Amino acid sequence: MTNADPRFSANPVLIVGSMAFDDLDLPSGRARDVVGGSATYAAIAASLYTAARVVGVVGHDFPDDTIALLESRGVDVSGIERASGKTFRWAGRYAANLASRETLDTQLNVFADFRPKLPEHFRDSKIVLLGNIHPSLQLEVLAQMRGPELVVADTMNFWISGERKTLLEVLAKVDALVVNDEELRQLAEDHNLKRCARAVLKMGPRRLVVKRGDAGAMLFDADGVFFAPAYPLENEMDPTGAGDSFAGAVLGNLARAQRFDHAAFRQALLAGATVASFCVEGVGTTELAKVTAQSLALRVRELMQLLDVNQL
Amino acid sequence: MTNADPRFSANPVLIVGSMAFDDLDLPSGRARDVVGGSATYAAIAASLYTAARVVGVVGHDFPDDTIALLESRGVDVSGIERASGKTFRWAGRYAANLASRETLDTQLNVFADFRPKLPEHFRDSKIVLLGNIHPSLQLEVLAQMRGPELVVADTMNFWISGERKTLLEVLAKVDALVVNDEELRQLAEDHNLKRCARAVLKMGPRRLVVKRGDAGAMLFDADGVFFAPAYPLENEMDPTGAGDSFAGAVLGNLARAQRFDHAAFRQALLAGATVASFCVEGVGTTELAKVTAQSLALRVRELMQLLDVNQL
Numbered sequence: 001m002t003n004a005d006p007r008f009s010a011n012p013v014l015i016v017g018s019m020a021f022d023d024l025d026l027p028s029g030r031a032r033d034v035v036g037g038s039a040t041y042a043a044i045a046a047s048l049y050t051a052a053r054v055v056g057v058v059g060h061d062f063p064d065d066t067i068a069l070l071e072s073r074g075v076d077v078s079g080i081e082r083a084s085g086k087t088f089r090w091a092g093r094y095a096a097n098l099a100s101r102e103t104l105d106t107q108l109n110v111f112a113d114f115r116p117k118l119p120e121h122f123r124d125s126k127i128v129l130l131g132n133i134h135p136s137l138q139l140e141v142l143a144q145m146r147g148p149e150l151v152v153a154d155t156m157n158f159w160i161s162g163e164r165k166t167l168l169e170v171l172a173k174v175d176a177l178v179v180n181d182e183e184l185r186q187l188a189e190d191h192n193l194k195r196c197a198r199a200v201l202k203m204g205p206r207r208l209v210v211k212r213g214d215a216g217a218m219l220f221d222a223d224g225v226f227f228a229p230a231y232p233l234e235n236e237m238d239p240t241g242a243g244d245s246f247a248g249a250v251l252g253n254l255a256r257a258q259r260f261d262h263a264a265f266r267q268a269l270l271a272g273a274t275v276a277s278f279c280v281e282g283v284g285t286t287e288l289a290k291v292t293a294q295s296l297a298l299r300v301r302e303l304m305q306l307l308d309v310n311q312l
Numbered sequence: 313m314t315n316a317d318p319r320f321s322a323n324p325v326l327i328v329g330s331m332a333f334d335d336l337d338l339p340s341g342r343a344r345d346v347v348g349g350s351a352t353y354a355a356i357a358a359s360l361y362t363a364a365r366v367v368g369v370v371g372h373d374f375p376d377d378t379i380a381l382l383e384s385r386g387v388d389v390s391g392i393e394r395a396s397g398k399t400f401r402w403a404g405r406y407a408a409n410l411a412s413r414e415t416l417d418t419q420l421n422v423f424a425d426f427r428p429k430l431p432e433h434f435r436d437s438k439i440v441l442l443g444n445i446h447p448s449l450q451l452e453v454l455a456q457m458r459g460p461e462l463v464v465a466d467t468m469n470f471w472i473s474g475e476r477k478t479l480l481e482v483l484a485k486v487d488a489l490v491v492n493d494e495e496l497r498q499l500a501e502d503h504n505l506k507r508c509a510r511a512v513l514k515m516g517p518r519r520l521v522v523k524r525g526d527a528g529a530m531l532f533d534a535d536g537v538f539f540a541p542a543y544p545l546e547n548e549m550d551p552t553g554a555g556d557s558f559a560g561a562v563l564g565n566l567a568r569a570q571r572f573d574h575a576a577f578r579q580a581l582l583a584g585a586t587v588a589s590f591c592v593e594g595v596g597t598t599e600l601a602k603v604t605a606q607s608l609a610l611r612v613r614e615l616m617q618l619l620d621v622n623q624l
Contacts, residue, residue: 097503191409193526194544214505215527216539227528227541227618232506266621306539307619309578 011255012051012076014148015042015248016116016141017131018088019056019080025093025104026238026283034240034284035066037088038131038154041241042248044288045275046129047073048296049252053122055079055141059087059110069289078119083110098236099213118144129251130174131244132156135166142173150260152176153205154247160186172204175260178247180211193218194225207265209250209272211243217269223262228269229306231277231299238283242276245288249275274300323567324363324388326460327354327560328428328453329443330400331368331392337405337416338550338595346552346596347378349400350443350466353553354560356600357587358441359385360608361564365434367391367453371399371422381601390431395422410548411525430456441563442486443556444468447478454485462572464488465517466559472498484516487572490559492523505530506537519577521562521584523555529581535574540581541618543589543611550595554588557600561587586612 017039024031039056046052053076058067060082067077088111091104116137124146130138130153138153153174159167160183167187171177177200181193187203188196193210197220200208207221212230219226253271257264274296281287329351336343351368358364365388370379372394379389400423403416428449436458442450442465450465465486471479472495479499483489489512493505499515500508505522509532512520519533524542531538565583569576586608593599 099503191411192546192548194546198546212527215524216541218544225544225618226620227539229528229539229541232530232537234504234506234510236504263622270621304621306537307621308538309582309616309619310575 011126011258012053013046013248013251013255014053014055014118014122014125014128015039015046015131015251016055016129016138017042017133017154017244018111019058019062020088020090020111021061022240022284023089023091023105024238024240024283027094027096027098028237028283031238031283035063036090036241036284038241038244040066040070041244041279041285041288042129042131042251043070043075044073044285045245045248045279046252046255047075048249048275048291048293049271050255051076052248052252053079053125055116055118055122057081057083057110057114059083059085062087076122079117079122081117083113085110092240094239098239101239116141116144126150127251127255128152129247130154130170131247132159135159135163135170138170139166139173150175150251150254152178152247152251154178154243155183155187157183157186168203171200174205176207176209176265177205178209178211178250180213180243184208184210194220207262209265209269211246213239217246217273219262219265219269221262221265226266226269227307228266228273229303230273231303231306233277233280236280237287239280241285241288242279245279246272246276270300270303274303323438323570324365325358325560325563325567326365326367326430326434326437326440326457327351327358327443327563328367328441328450329354329445329466329556330423331370331374332400332402332423333373334552334596335401335403335417336550336552336595339406339408339410340549340595343550343595347375348402348553348596350553350556352378352382353556353591353597353600354441354443354563355382355387356385356597357557357560357591358564358567359387360561360587360603360605361583362567363388364560364564365391365437367428367430367434369393369395369422369426371395371397374399388434391429391434393429395425397422404552406551410551413551428453428456438462439563439567440464441559442466442482443559444471447471447475447482450482451478451485462487462563462566464490464559464563466490466555467495469495469498480515483512486517488519488521488577489517490521490523490562492525492555496520496522506532519574521577521581523558525551529558529585531574531577531581533574533577538578538581539619540578540585541615542585543615543618545589545592548592549599551592553597553600554591557591558584558588582612582615586615
């Protein structure tokens with residue numbers, strides 16, 4: 001990789017989140033010790049568009065190969081702490097149609113005591129993805145930063161129900177929230193997506209991105225609504241990390257565009273939907289890590305044809 | 313209405329389906345004796361774009377006012393038979409979020425012995441919507457027609473499971489099938505939409521339109537895939553008839569365009585999604601019947617902005 005690589009000319013994206021082993025019961029079979037975590041997926045996805053910086057924690061058992069893979073993709077791994085103990089582990093079982101999943105086991109391990117510490121040169125990152133971690137840790141990350149221009153947060157049901165007050169503090173400080181439709185409904189305490197969106201936009205974020213799985217993704221802000229379709233796949237393998245890949249690609253795309261306005265978010269959602277579709281095609285990060293500039297460009301074009309009203 | 317009305321310059325759409333009373337348990341309350349039925353909704357929707365012709369049966373209790381309303385909208389009602397006995401009645405209860413419903417009661421009444429008889433001047437209709445009736449009746453309709461140019465069929469789980477063989481005969485003779493995603497999965501015996509679409513396109517129809525409720529609608533054919541978003545509503549009242557309104561508007565729009573190619577279907581899906589959204593905003597046909605050329609054009613424009621990648 002050389003400096004001519006466009007990733008290095010754009011703003012690096014700072015990603016804070018989990019790094020994990022996943023044990024997956026998939027329709028295609030069982031997969032054990034699959035390297036995952038929100039930061040891992042998001043960083044690989046973001047690195048398709050720009051340089052990334054990761055803050056997270058791993059245990060002694062996390063593979064050096066994965067760290068090396070991230071580095072080879074232009075990810076600055078100096079914010080990844082290797083703690084004594086085991087890496088965070090999640091076990092889940094997917095329904096036969098992959099539309100739902102249940103958590104079988106969660107072992108926090110080294111993640112239990114995780115306190116994100118930003119290396120000095122990370123603190124002036126302009127773009128940050130606050131991955132799905134405890135909202136008080138998301139606040140700690142923000143407190144260490146010097147004037148980020150775009151702060152995007154993810155969260156989950158666990159924090160929405162259990163840490164609502166702290167989460168609302170986070171929401172007051174972010175530019176955009178990325179959640180799935182169930183999380184949105186839980187956060188806004190309503191079932192109608194548009195009313196939910198209006199409620200959440202009053203909580204702080206200027207923009208809301210709603211992930212809806214194979215029903216696509218939506219952008220809501222004061223400038224309008226955008227609907228990005230999901231790329232129709234014939235062979236879905238494993239949805240784990242698709243949402244994180246989506247978020248990572250959205251931020252990477254915005255960083256590369258160096259514009260964070262409504263129109264840039266529309267394009268970024270298409271990038272997110274496309275990258276997420278590759279993720280679902282393999283177990284863990286397998287297929288995501290194989291995406292090339294060429295395969296990405298081709299699929300983005302196909303996705304855009306899906307919503308081209310004047311397509312002949 | 314004058315002959316200058318563009319509806320009269322386009323091909324009339326022939327619509328065969330049910331005319332009914334619905335008893336609805338909605339989150340907003342109970343509604344009894346609501347005039348409905350697939351042909352009623354589809355005809356009102358189609359009449360926004362073109363002239364329509366309806367074939368169906370009603371009992372002695374069906375309101376003259378509804379027939380008069382259809383006529384006033386340019387619908388030829390000479391194929392509506394008034395039989396002695398009661399009108400078909402359906403009773404259903406919707407979940408609080410309107411995302412699912414259960415049938416509480418079905419009284420076929422005069423619909424039990426319905427045999428569609430096409431008035432002579434209906435037989436050369438160029439465009440026909442075979443609404444959700446017994447597939448053997450759909451075949452009877454086709455047998456009475458002289459060279460239609462566009463045949464579109466709807467169906468439902470009841471016929472897919474109970475009358476599969478006859479339904480496959482229908483599918484071999486239609487140009488397009490319009491079903492919801494559950495029906496598609498049941499018909500193709502798979503969960504993946506794209507694989508399902510490929511399977512159904514091998515059964516006969518050249519095009520498949522999949523209705524996905526608030527996740528929009530999709531078009532699959534040899535020319536590609538199109539994704540029409542649902543118009544995001546803030547106040548959904550009653551989804552009854554939304555799918556029929558969608559289908560009626562799709563066919564009306566195609567009739568008005570006088571083109572049935574892939575590009576015309578893309579536009580028609582947007583028309584369908586828009587008209588269906590009005591339907592959902594009122595109980596029964598209330599809001600659907602109030603749509604004007606102006607409100608329709610405005611909402612179609614809003615819907616197109618939802619998928620405009622270059623929107624600023």
